[in-house]
Every structure is written in C-alpha cells, then in structure tokens.
Amino acid sequence: MANAKCALGLALAAFLLLGMSVAASQDDKSSAQVEAEKNEVKNFVLTADKLDKYAEAVKAIRKVQKDDPALKKQMDDDNSKNPSNTIAGSVATIEKYPPVVNALKSAGLTPRDYTLINSAAAVHMKKAGAITEYPDSVLPDNAAFVEKNYDRISKIFNSASDSSDTPPSK
Numbered sequence: 617m618a619n620a621k622c623a624l625g626l627a628l629a630a631f632l633l634l635g636m637s638v639a640a641s642q643d644d645k646s647s648a649q650v651e652a653e654k655n656e657v658k659n660f661v662l663t664a665d666k667l668d669k670y671a672e673a674v675k676a677i678r679k680v681q682k683d684d685p686a687l688k689k690q691m692d693d694d695n696s697k698n699p700s701n702t703i704a705g706s707v708a709t710i711e712k713y714p715p716v717v718n719a720l721k722s723a724g725l726t727p728r729d730y731t732l733i734n735s736a737a738a739v740h741m742k743k744a745g746a747i748t749e750y751p752d753s754v755l756p757d758n759a760a761f762v763e764k765n766y767d768r769i770s771k772i773f774n775s776a777s778d779s780s781d782t783p784p785s786k
Contacts, residue, residue: 649704650702653702653703656703656732657703657735658754658755660733660735660755660758661755662733662757662761664765666729666733667733667765667768667769669723669724669725669729670723670725670730670733671772672722672723672724673720673723673730674772676719676720676722676723677716677720679719680716680718687713694709695709703728703731703732703735706731706734707727707728707731710727
C-alpha cells in the first residue's frame with residue numbers, strides 16, 4: 617500500500633511538473649515553443665475514452681517493464697538522470713524505447729497523447745491535497761473531469777503495481 621501511495625505521488629508530481637515546468641524551460645526553447653506547449657496542455661480535453669486508453673497504456677507499459685527488467689532499469693535511470701521539462705522532451709524520452717511505444721499504440725495512444733494526458737490530469741494533485749490551487753495550464757473542463765473521475769484515476773495508479781513500484785516513466 618505504501619508503494620502504491622508512493623507511485624501515486626510520483627505520478628501526480630509528474631503531472632504537475634510537466635505542466636508547470638514548460639514555462640521554466642525557456643532557456644532550452646524559444647518563448648513561442650514554450651507557449652505553444654503550454655497552450656497545447658491547456659487545450660487538451662480529457663474524456664472517458666482517453667482515460668480508458670490511458671489505463672490500458674499504463675497496464676501495457678507496466679507489463680513491458682515487468683517482462684524486461686533491464687529495460688525498466690534503463691528507463692528509470694534515464695528518467696532520473698534526464699528528467700524532461702517539456703512535452704517534446706517527454707515524447708522523445710518515450711520514443712527511445714520502442715517496446716513502450718508499441719505498448720502505447722496497442723492501447724490506442726501516441727507518446728504525445730500519453731504525455732498530454734499526464735499533463736492535463738495535473739488537477740488530480742489538488743484533489744489529493746498536494747497543491748492548493750490549479751496551475752493556469754489546467755483547463756477548467758479537465759478539472760471538472762478529474763474531480764468527477766477521481767476514484768477511477770486513483771485506481772489506475774494504484775493498480776497493476778505487480779511489475780513496478782512506480783508509474784511508467786515518461
């Protein structure tokens with residue numbers, strides 16, 4: 617149970633950090649690119665269908681990591697050494713691992729969709745008490761969607777921990 621809570625906390629931190637750190641990465645990208653990513657996150661609408669696909673993607677990625685512990689270690693090491701602060705960086709990290717890309721595709725998502733869902737669901741952190749206010753990158757409709765589906769989203773991160781104590785790297 618503690619591992620599941622840790623996994624949920626890490627996933628939620630990733631949600632918030634990606635959305636908020638897009639603006640912090642201006643040294644690496646032009647202001648226009650940073651603003652475009654911020655707007656993409658803000659305008660990405662969460663739906664039940666996307667959440668279903670995301671849940672399947674999480675399961676598929678965890679299976680890939682369970683079946684290939686060396687790949688999981690490599691992903692964990694890469695993610696800890698080179699955490700991405702942008703959507704493009706997160707997508708590039710995912711794309712370095714073809715088995716993960718295939719797992720996402722089997723769930724009906726692209727690496728970009730997976731990353732955007734992570735970002736759009738940052739509002740989950742407010743419900744969990746990790747933040748007090750929504751970042752300005754959170755679309756109000758997404759906030760309402762996450763509030764309505766909080767229990768289901770929590771279960772996505774608390775389930776399938778059989779292959780990993782942390783959510784899939786991004």
